[in-house]
Amino acid sequence: MMPSWYLEKPLGEYVAAYNVEAGNKIQIEKAASGGAITAFLCYLIDHGAIDGVIAAKKAKGLEGEIVVARTKEEIISTAGSRWQVLPFTLKLKETVEKENLNKMAIVGLPCQVNFLRQMKTFPLLETDFSNRIKFLISLFCFGTFAQESILSYIKEKYGMKASEIKEVKISQREIKFIGEREVEVPFDELSKYLQVGCLLCPDYTGIASDISTGFVEDKTVMIVRNEVAEKMLREAHEMNYIKIEEITQERMERIEKRAIEKISRASKYMAQIL
Amino acid sequence: MKLSVFHVDMGGCEGCSVALLRAMATMETCDFKSRLVGDFEIEKNDIVMVSGPICLNEPEKIELLKELREKASVLIAFGSCASVGGITRYCRGGQQPKPHHMTFQPINAIIDVDYAIPGCPPSPRMINPFINAFITGKQSNYMQIFKATTKVKKLSGFDLIDDIILQNICISCGACILSCPTGAMHMVGGKPDLIVEKCIRCGTCYVRCPRASQLLIRRYLK
Structure with missing residues (x-):
């Protein structure tokens, strides 16, 4: 969707934005970026605001899967970033029904948060678990990669086989493939392997979420979109789960610039498709 | 004054009617009348909801539809059959007098529709938020999708495969997988695939797909 106000408000409606890092209360080792999201989710589950989290977990190798985490330990085990879109499938719906989860937080990409919000606003199906979703957390996303093509590219050019890669770290400038050795590739070199569908997407932060979060330079940023989420975040801060501080104007402008970049890219590719 | 909402069913499996009747009990913010529970006259109405497809062999139904359109400020095609044809797209004849299988059409084949809500049937839970949007005047962006859906006469898993996956x-x-009521969508090699025998052409997957809904709006509203 690309409503007219997209360009006027590239980050969507929000009430506040913070730099966030994990507090002393939770020990997280392998989080992607300081573990702020994981720590916040732990706060939510400890205080009964939610009874489960739907998030991505590493299955084997680079493959991931969507899992339901019900305890703090399970949440911590899902920490760490994923490098592809993981599809929500029927198995997830079954799990939600079976485990009888009624207050869930879902961590997803802007596209997923978008359809989940649609599902929550207008549940078209009797089986939509929309009223069980309490929190939608979106991760900043500049596009996801076509997995197979990128793996064969890395193999051809850098001689690193898919089976050697243990982990992938993505930042705005480069992508690191980590195994026994480390291959660092500039983002621009791989940008042609972005999924075409992602090139059409105008949403960088996930405007339909309750909280949008991402790693900007060296800090986790959270954009809070409603009062309830704001209150939760402040409470988590007071309880020492996370540490929040006001974000600088400069950093905010940087995020906005990135969002506008994605919107103009989407307009360009949309014109080609139509 | 309360918003007047009037419902008329054109026929079909009655799933949509049941969904509306189930929602009726909770619709306190409007004055809801359904032809299912009484022989109400057609008066001027703020919102008219039509469920079921239109049979082109029935002139009196066509006239009824035109009259409803004239007297409605907002006309909503409720459910897949009324909005995009739904399972009646597969209807075959065999009855006497024999209807041709293309005789059933979504109602936008006859009249202009303001919003088309696919779903087989749409859940009762979505009716209140939708009607409330007209009362409060706060329209969610997602309503644009239902507006754009009025411009198409078919929407299904087949279209999703053609427009998005191919x-x-x-x-x-x-x-799409989470939205399919019949489990016709499944993942094959990381991409969705359609089990054609299971698709009932309800169009839910299409309006839920982030890319397809974006395409709908760009194609028909802008």
Whole structure:
């Protein structure tokens, strides 16, 4: 969707934005970026605001899967970033029904948060678990990669086989493939392997979420979109789960610039498709 | 004054009617009348909801539809059959007098529709938020999707495959799989695939797909 106000408000409606890092209360080792999201989710589950989290977990190798985490330990085990879109499938719906989860937080990409919000606003199906979703957390996303093509590219050019890669770290400038050795590739070199569908997407932060979060330079940023989420975040801060501080104007402008970049890219590719 | 909402069913399986009747009990913010529970006259109405497809062999139904359109400020095609044809797209004849299988059409074949809500049937839970949007005047962006849906006469898993997956703009988010009421969508090699025998052409997957809904709006509203 690309409503007219997209360009006027590239980050969507929000009430506040913070730099966030994990507090002393939770020990997280392998989080992607300081573990702020994981720590916040732990706060939510400890205080009964939610009874489960739907998030991505590493299955084997680079493959991931969507899992339901019900305890703090399970949440911590899902920490760490994923490098592809993981599809929500029927198995997830079954799990939600079976485990009888009624207050869930879902961590997803802007596209997923978008359809989940649609599902929550207008549940078209009797089986939509929309009223069980309490929190939608979106991760900043500049596009996801076509997995197979990128793996064969890395193999051809850098001689690193898919089976050697243990982990992938993505930042705005480069992508690191980590195994026994480390291959660092500039983002621009791989940008042609972005999924075409992602090139059409105008949403960088996930405007339909309750909280949008991402790693900007060296800090986790959270954009809070409603009062309830704001209150939760402040409470988590007071309880020492996370540490929040006001974000600088400069950093905010940087995020906005990135969002506008994605919107103009989407307009360009949309014109080609139509 | 309360918003007047009037419902008329054109026929079909009555799933949509049941959904509306179930929602009726909770619709306190409007004055809801359904032809299912009484022989109400057609008066001027703020919102008219039509469920079921239109049979082109029935002149009196066509006249009824035109009259409803004239007297409605907002006309909503409720459910897949009324909005995009739904399962009646597969209807075959055999009855006497024999209807041709293309005789059933979504109601936008006859009249202009303001909003088309696919779903087989749409859940009762979605009716209140939808009607409330007209009362409060706060329209969610997602209503644009239902506005754009009025411009198409078919929407289904087949269209999703053609427009999104074969065009290679699918991002594998899983929206279609979570939205299919019959389990016709499944993942094959990381991309959704359609089990054609299971698709009832309800169009839910199409309006839920982040890319397809974006395409709908761009194609028909802008």
